[in-house]
Structure formats: C-alpha cells, structure tokens
C-alpha cells in the first residue's frame with residue numbers, strides 16, 4: 387500500500403504540527419495539573435478546520451480524507467492528548483455519525499456548528515453496567531408518540547460538560563435486545579438532563595469526563611438517528627471509525643515520547659559521553675522507532691481502507707490494539723531514558739506515560755479489540 391502523502395496532506399500535517407507547538411505546548415503542563423479544558427485552543431482548532439475535518443464543505447466542514455485526519459491527530463497528540471481527544475470525539479464519533487446516518491434536517495441543523503468548533507459534540511454509550519458489554523444498555527428511551535422519554539445514567543462521557551450536542555444510545559424495546567436500541571440527539575439544556583461531577587483522572591486530565599443523568603427528558607422523534615432500532619449498529623459503525631482516531635492518538639503519544647527521548651539522549655551525558663552512545667539506550671531508541679513505524683503503517687492502512695470505501699472494522703481494531711500498546715511501551719521507556727528528569731513534569735514524558743494508558747481502555751479496551759479481530763479472522 388502506498389502511503390506517500392499528497393501536497394495537501396503534507397500541508398495539513400504541517401499546519402497541525404505548527405499549531406501544536408505554538409498553541410498547545412504553552413500551558414499544557416498547567417492544564418494537566420488543573421484539569422483545565424483547552425477552551426481557547428478548541429476554538430482555534432475549529433477555525434483551522436480541525437473540528438470537522440471529514441465533514442463535507444456543504445455542511446461547513448473541511449471535506450478532507452481520513453488520512454489527513456489521522457495526520458492531524460498524530461501531530462496534536464505528540465503534544466497534548468487531552469486536546470486531541472476532543473478533536474477525535476467531535477470528528478469521528480459525532481460529526482461522522484451524523485453525516486453518515488442523520489437526516490438532511492439533522493445535518494443542516496447540527497453539523498455546521500459542530501464542524502467549525504462553535505459547538506462541541508459528545509458520544510454517550512457507556513453506562514455503569516454497560517462498558518465493554520455495550521448491548522446491556524439500561525438507559526431507556528420510551529416511545530411516547532411524537533417524542534421519546536429518556537431515563538438513565540451514562541458514564542465516562544468525554545466532553546461531558548463542554549459539549550452542546552450529545553448522541554445518546556438508549557434502549558427502547560428491551561425484549562428485542564440490541565435490535566431495540568436507538569440513538570438520539572440530545573441538546574444541553576433539555577429539561578431533566580443533568581451533568582454529573584467531573585472525574586479526577588490519571589491522564590488526559592485536560593479533557594472533561596463526566597457522568598450524565600437523564601430524568602424524563604423529552605426528546606423529539608425527529609432527533610432519532612436512523613431507523614427505529616438502528617442505535618446499536620449506529621454505535622458500532624461509528625466506533626469502527628473512532629478507533630482509527632484513537633489509534634492515531636496513540637501513535638502521536640508514542641512519537642512524541644520518542645522524539646523527546648531522541649533529543650534528550652543526544653544531550654544528556656553520563657560516564658563522559660552522551661547517553662545515546664550507551665548501547666542500552668541506543669537499543670531502546672531502535673525498538674521505539676521500529677515499533678512506531680509499524681504502528682504508523684497500521685494506522686495509515688486503516689485510514690486508507692476507510693478512504694477507499696473498504697471495510698475497516700478489522701484494520702481499525704488492529705491499528706488501535708497495536709498503536710496503544712506501542713504508546714504505553716514507548717512512554718514507559720521514554721521516562722526511563724530521561725532518568726530522574728523523566729519523573730518530573732517539565733520534561734513532559736511522565737504526562738505522555740499517564741496519557742498513553744487511556745488509549746488501551748476507551749473506544750473498546752485492548753481485550754475488546756482482540757474480540758473484534760479474532761471474530762473477523764475466524765469468520766473470514
């Protein structure tokens with residue numbers, strides 16, 4: 387597969403690289419410490435077209451391909467994975483889901499503001515008793531004629547407080563199992579919709595994660611996405627693309643940790659020479675570089691599958707499984723290469739190590755990716 391980048395893709399990547407250095411890097415340590423959402427930076431990314439990268443220009447988006455999107459995710463994540471997860475959720479879970487399966491009215495109403503970052507989206511599938519086991523939805527959306535009545539709790543919702551538009555998965559016909567689930571568009575401020583407290587997290591601390599409570603929230607029928615009972619398939623299809631975005635986030639975290647380690651090992655001296663001259667350190671760099679290149683191939687492959695209209699369930703799951711492992715391994719080794727300095731905030735690698743862990747958990751844990759991969763290879 388040819389991954390040579392077009393001039394446009396190279397320009398988009400450069401724009402993201404510049405933005406990460408000039409706008410995300412300053413203050414990234416403080417935002418992590420204070421668990422502060424990058425409000426100004428998200429607005430700026432909206433102006434640059436990063437919040438609706440794959441949305442068609444007809445709905446206010448940038449009309450770019452998935453490969454351009456992963457290039458941007460990679461560059462942003464090298465510096466600030468809290469900011470990049472906002473981009474990932476908005477692009478691949480919310481905008482993509484709406485554009486692929488929404489009605490014309492829904493697209494006209496919601497996409498332009500989401501694609502420009504004026505409004506932010508959230509994707510709400512997980513519940514206290516339905517994480518990996520996502521078909522066990524307890525949140526209910528009872529059919530009440532011209533509207534649904536939504537009741538229940540969602541857990542761990544990224545952009546939980548900052549979002550304006552929430553795609554909520556809920557059970558309408560429990561007797562039908564996953565075929566009775568619907569996906570509804572819920573707006574902040576609807577009566578009975580409450581945002582729970584912010585989670586205190588290990589990593590991606592600048593991203594706001596909240597539980598959400600729905601108490602008899604009336605959601606108009608025209609806010610249902612797709613046919614009655616399509617909600618679970620909607621979630622699965624949307625997550626297949628989302629996993630490519632998180633794989634790119636993991637790749638970026640790994641690449642960021644590697645670049646910092648390469649630089650540091652050429653500067654720091656021990657035993658009369660730069661530590662890079664010690665083979666133990668040089669071999670760590672060799673392993674990091676090799677694994678990152680392999681992860682990059684998988685991520686670009688999955689993005690290219692999506693751009694070519696081919697099935698990307700398998701390639702996306704493999705990319706996420708592998709890139710997230712590489713992110714974790716690389717970040718841990720980066721801390722080691724930095725020695726004591728690796729353990730303090732100003733050298734950034736301890737944050738990358740904390741941020742890397744989430745890529746093995748959200749949008750389907752590594753164990754769930756193995757279920758998706760093994761089912762696919764055994765079926766085919």
Ligand code: CAA
Pocket residue numbers: 471475509511512517518519520521544564618619622623625626699748749750751754757758
């Ligand atoms: N595309 C379309 N349909 C799909 C699908 C896909 N990729 N994957 C599954 N389905 C369909 C199946 O075909 C099946 O439908 P039929 O009965 O009509 O054939 C239906 O969905 C149920 O599938 P399974 O029988 O395979 O269901 P399961 O209970 O065994 O679970 C699972 C499958 C893959 C484990 C799924 O539950 C899963 O993905 N779990 C992980 C949940 C997850 O990723 N959550 C992420 C939340 S969002 C998030 O995390 C965002 C963030 O952090 C930033």
Ligand code: FAD
Pocket residue numbers: 475508509510511512514516517518519541542543544545587590595744747748749750751752753754
């Ligand atoms: P569980 O499902 O309870 O899993 C616990 C352990 O058991 C895991 O190791 C898991 O891999 C393993 N396990 C479970 N089932 C199996 C099996 N069948 N075979 C083998 N192993 C298994 N969700 C959203 O809907 N929207 C969001 O925006 C969102 N953002 C998140 C942000 C953060 C910071 C976090 C922490 C989570 C977020 N999530 C979000 C939720 C996330 O997707 C879930 O945490 C994840 O899917 C795992 O679910 P769980 O936490 O319930 O773990």
